[in-house]
Amino acid sequence: MFDNEKLKLIRESERLKVKEVAKLVGLNYYSYHGYEAGKAKMSMDAGKKLFKHPRFRKYRDWFMFDEINPEIGQIAPILAHNGTEEKTQTKK
Known part of the structure; x- marks a missing residue:
């Protein structure tokens, strides 16, 4: 699996749009879109911004080393929201 495919899986697992990820971690939208589209390689600085963010830190080892340790x-990413669907409750 290529890095761009992993970035897309992470984003989809978090149920975010490309623009939302870029804004959350402080990256330029077009740069991040290029990383995810496979048109550009993510720089070390961009990777640090992404994986230092609390929402994405949990994917760091999987992204870099193909390892997990729950x-x-x-x-x-496939495990991120397993069984944690939010349910809306209505008050009576």
């Missing part, structure tokens, strides 16, 4: 909070 006991310490390192997961793959």
Whole structure:
């Protein structure tokens, strides 16, 4: 799996749009879009911004090393929202 595919899986797992990810981590939209589209390689600085953000930190080991360790909070995107669907409750 290529880095751009992993970035897309992370974003989709978090149910975000490209623009939302870029804004959350402080990256230029067009730059981030290029990373995810496979048109540009993510720089080390951009990677640091992404994986230092609390929302994306849990994917760091999977992204970089293809390793997960749920006991310490390192997961793959497919596990991110497994069984945690939000339910809306209506008050009567």
